[in-house]
Amino acid sequence: MIKNKIRLILIILIIALMLLTILNVFIFFSLIIRQTSETSYQLKLESLKLNLYEGSSYVYTDIQYQIQAKVTNIGSSSISGFQIKCYQNSTEINTGMAANLESGASIIINCSWIPDQIGIINLSTKILKADAELSNNFTLIEVNNISSTGYDGGSPITTKFNGIINGSLKYLMGNASQIDTYEWMSSNESYLLYYNLSSLGLTGDIHIARMHTFFSWSYTDPIPNLTVQVNQSSGPSNWLDIEVDNYYVDRKGFGSYDFPSGTLAYNLTNLFNLNDEIFINFTNYGSSFSIYGASIVLITNNSGTNNRIEYWINEGCDILAQKYYAPKNNPAYDPYAIIPFSQPKNPSQINESKLITLVPGGDKGLNSMMFNNFEQSGIYNTSNDHLVAINELNVKEYLSDTNNNVVRITDLGDYIVPSVAFLWTKY
Incomplete structure (x- = not known):
């Protein structure tokens, strides 16, 4: 009997302990739930x-x-x-x-x-x-x-001269084309270029003579502080100072290393004859910059020839660098440097036509050029770094009879600066 009572008491104690445990668990989770509900985020x-x-x-x-x-x-x-x-x-x-x-x-x-x-x-x-x-x-x-950033299109290379004449259009780079890399010009440093005009075999008179100098990384804004002198000999006498006639500048436009690149155009008309050898000396009196070289373009006047041409000389500067382009669905995205030419005066009489484009920095072939319905990739591909890439293209079959003619140049992974273009048509 006593054993049964003890057993009953133990059972009651166990049940009470279990109920107490359940109650404590209930209270614990109730507190957690309450705290969670009161937490303020x-x-x-x-x-x-x-x-x-x-x-x-x-x-x-x-x-x-x-x-x-x-x-x-x-x-x-x-x-x-x-x-x-x-x-x-x-x-x-x-x-x-x-x-x-x-x-x-x-x-x-x-x-x-x-x-x-x-x-x-x-x-x-x-x-x-x-x-x-x-x-x-x-x-x-x-x-x-x-x-819009300076690293896409937006600075057209436009026509400076256009006319019809009995004569020729020729250009030369002189010894500037022998530079393996760009020439870094520090303050008070000079840079001498030599041109042999007689090597072109031209006759008649000079109608237009124009020099285009290409620069980048100018620490003087917007253009280098240059003194430019020309001479028919490399000696100390008879040097003639010439001033910039026009300049064209483009730049990155943001962040660090935002330095102008550009084209400096000089008028050399009436300074030389077609059989002259000439020297051009650049002296930097400002901060440092890089010079790619300089080209000279000549339009001759020879009334004794039947070589009648219409000519265009376009000038500008438009930096293209694909890695900074916006996505192509961007309405402000412009991947092309544009070079427009007016419609030829007598398109039905054209026998021959040539387009010449000068593009500093075109050394990798990662680029493309279109002229109306013509297109070719890898067209600017010099063997040396930082030179002026030059392309000559016969374009008679691509000329428009009814509209203006347009060159479009785009970068495909290089860094190029379309700057100067010449077009001539022969009647």
């Missing part, structure tokens, strides 16, 4: 900033930027796994992620952005966290200085 979007490249106040259409959103956890608990979405005007452009943010801490979250238009653009950001209270969750900034 609070995020605040403190600021929004567009991270510009050093030294530039402009935003360029073909460069990637970072939109930086500063988010602070103003709640009492840490938060993990939230996002921000970035918008251009009302269109979503990208998403940024944050893995974890402790209470009281702040974080910078980046969204990458490539501008796709020139003009005023509104950028905005908002936080995405379903179970959090969000403060200042729609922040907007206005970007109003968007421009």
Whole structure:
């Protein structure tokens, strides 16, 4: 009997202990659930900033930027796994992620952005966290200085001279073509070029004589501070100073190493005869720059010949570097340097026509040129680095009878600077 009572008491104690354990477990989980329900997730979007490249106040259409959103956890608990979405005007452009943010801490979250238009653009950001209270969750900034970079097309090489004459169009690079690499000109340094005009075998008089000098990395903005002298001998006497007639400049336009490249055009008409040997001396009185060399183009006038031509001399400077291009669906993206020529005066009478293009930096063949419906890749491919690549192309069969003629040059992985082009048609 006593044993039965003891057994009953033990059973009651065990049951009571089990009930107490269950009660404690229930209370424990109730507290956890209550604490969880009372946890406050609070995020605040403190600021929004567009991270510009050093030294530039402009935003360029073909460069990637970072939109930086500063988010602070103003709640009492840490938060993990939230996002921000970035918008251009009302269109979503990208998403940024944050893995974890402790209470009281702040974080910078980046969204990458490539501008796709020139003009005023509104950028905005908002936080995405379903179970959090969000403060200042729609922040907007206005970007109003968007421009096109100098590394795509946009600086046409345009016609400086056009006419019809009994004569010829010829050009030469002189000993500048023998330079293996560009010539770095420090301050007070000189650079001498030699040209033998008689080697061209021309007769008559000089109608136009023009020199084009190609430079890059000019530490003097916008063009080098040069003194240029010409002479019919290399001696100390009879040197004649000449001034720049026109200059054309293009540049990167953002960040570091933003130095002008360009073409300097000089008028040499009435200074020489067709059988002369001439020397041209460049002296740098400014900061350093690189010189690629210089070409001379001649238009002759010979009334005693039946060689009647129409000629065009186009000048400019347009840097092309594919690695900085925007995506091709960007409406501001322009991969071509454009060289337009007016329609020939008498297209039905043309017997022959030649196009000559001069492109500094065309040393890898990673480029393409189109003339109306003609297209060829790898057309500028010198064997040496940093030389002026020259292409001569017979274009009679590609000339338009009814419209203007247009050259389009694009870079396909090189770094090229289309600068000068000559076109002539023979009747």
